[in-house]
Amino acid sequence: MKINEFIKELKETLELENVELNEDTNLRNLEEYDSLAMLSIIAIIDENFGKQLSAQQFADVTTVKSLIEKIGLDSFG
Amino acid sequence: MAFLKFNKIGIEGISACIPRKIVRNRECLELFGEQALKKSIKTTGVIERRIANENECASDYCYEAAVKLLEELKIDRNSIDILIFVSQTPDYRIPATSIVLQDRLGLSKSTAALDINLGCSGYVYGLSVAFAYSLQESINRVLLLVGDTVSKFISHKDKTTALLFGDGGTATLIGKNSKFSNSYFSLNSDGSKNSALKIKAGGYRNPSSTGTLSPIIHENGNIRNDEQLFMDGTEIFNFTIREVPNDIKRLLEYSNTNIEDIDFIVYHQANKFITDYLTKKLKYPLNKVPYSLSKYGNTSGLSIPLTIVSELKEKINNNKLILCGFGVGLSWATALIDFSDIYISDLMQL
Numbered sequence: 001m002k003i004n005e006f007i008k009e010l011k012e013t014l015e016l017e018n019v020e021l022n023e024d025t026n027l028r029n030l031e032e033y034d035s036l037a038m039l040s041i042i043a044i045i046d047e048n049f050g051k052q053l054s055a056q057q058f059a060d061v062t063t064v065k066s067l068i069e070k071i072g073l074d075s076f077g
Numbered sequence: 078m079a080f081l082k083f084n085k086i087g088i089e090g091i092s093a094c095i096p097r098k099i100v101r102n103r104e105c106l107e108l109f110g111e112q113a114l115k116k117s118i119k120t121t122g123v124i125e126r127r128i129a130n131e132n133e134c135a136s137d138y139c140y141e142a143a144v145k146l147l148e149e150l151k152i153d154r155n156s157i158d159i160l161i162f163v164s165q166t167p168d169y170r171i172p173a174t175s176i177v178l179q180d181r182l183g184l185s186k187s188t189a190a191l192d193i194n195l196g197c198s199g200y201v202y203g204l205s206v207a208f209a210y211s212l213q214e215s216i217n218r219v220l221l222l223v224g225d226t227v228s229k230f231i232s233h234k235d236k237t238t239a240l241l242f243g244d245g246g247t248a249t250l251i252g253k254n255s256k257f258s259n260s261y262f263s264l265n266s267d268g269s270k271n272s273a274l275k276i277k278a279g280g281y282r283n284p285s286s287t288g289t290l291s292p293i294i295h296e297n298g299n300i301r302n303d304e305q306l307f308m309d310g311t312e313i314f315n316f317t318i319r320e321v322p323n324d325i326k327r328l329l330e331y332s333n334t335n336i337e338d339i340d341f342i343v344y345h346q347a348n349k350f351i352t353d354y355l356t357k358k359l360k361y362p363l364n365k366v367p368y369s370l371s372k373y374g375n376t377s378g379l380s381i382p383l384t385i386v387s388e389l390k391e392k393i394n395n396n397k398l399i400l401c402g403f404g405v406g407l408s409w410a411t412a413l414i415d416f417s418d419i420y421i422s423d424l425m426q427l
Contacts, residue, residue, distance in 0.1 A: 039310070
């Protein structure tokens with residue numbers, strides 16, 4: 001999965017039609033980034049990368065870039 | 078490796094009893110805003126739940142379910158050899174509630190009675206114990222009662238748990254009959270993640286005190302005391318997607334069965350988003366996965382038999398089912414059971 005595809009999937013999953021989402025967006029500032037959004041993100045990561053982020057790793061996520069780094073840059077196409 | 082195989086042992090009948098009192102999640106606005114409430118209902122799948130009254134215990138629902146089942150199947154109560162009560166909300170710390178139920182149900186004094194302290198995985202574990210006892214020549218009938226009143230240890234001010242749980246009790250009669258073909262079980266546990274679903278205090282590790290009963294405001298704004306349930310949703314979801322599909326696949330392999338030959342998968346009713354995701358991972362049709370979650374919530378160990386009673390009564394007929402319970406412990410168990418000629422009672426309310 002490419003980074004831009006991942007960001008697109010995130011945007012759809014978090015239902016952010018009218019909100020700009022890029023690598024520098026701070027997820028913590030988004031109203032839509034709640035514990036339920038995290039379930040969907042866990043599913044996206046599991047489905048596309050076969051990985052799981054722990055609750056602690058999620059706690060350290062700030063920007064979309066930091067989420068991508070937690071998944072691991074080398075996991076992306 | 079807790080892989081078990083049985084032959085000519087099976088489930089004769091199942092009944093379930095739930096509280097009459099309904100709590101509708103959309104009315105729980107004090108804790109959530111309207112948007113957040115809608116989203117929560119959408120993701121979890123829980124629209125409403127049944128909540129026990131103050132004076133009602135899990136054993137009361139199990140008792141009613143048991144009486145109904147035994148009467149409808151015309152079972153002589155003296156023929157029950159073993160009574161197993163699975164619950165995490167017993168009547169008393171001691172004695173075991175199964176023994177109190179032995180007396181309430183008028184069973185013989187030579188009935189073995191024991192409790193099992195398990196939640197989400199409790200029905201499948203309970204069945205495995207009942208089936209194992211039934212291997213004995215002298216054991217012909219085992220009555221498995223699974224009930225909980227989880228609502229009684231939930232904080233109404235904790236967003237992670239407030240809208241999820243419901244109460245009730247079920248009765249399952251296990252017996253020997255040549256009509257039953259092979260059944261298989263896989264039983265697992267992981268205590269390293271025991272903190273993911275926990276009531277910290279009130280046992281002997283952290284005894285009850287005025288401190289443990291005082292509500293604490295946690296960093297995410299959720300309020301609960303140490304004698305109320307804590308749930309780490311992320312950890313539970315990770316655990317579920319990591320372990321459950323693998324356990325189902327392993328059991329299918331052990332039993333030499335293809336997933337296409339399974340007529341229904343009945344999951345522990347925890348969260349529809351999660352179990353739909355598991356079903357997709359297994360490439361199994363969503364329409365063969367029944368849910369009672371929207372009406373009754375997460376009912377702990379009884380969610381599997383309750384779902385069978387409420388959703389499969391008219392549909393089940395000599396089917397192969399996979400039952401999968403997973404959660405508190407962490408503990409998880411999968412069973413592949415041949416439901417031949419099973420009697421399912423009408424759902425009752427108390």
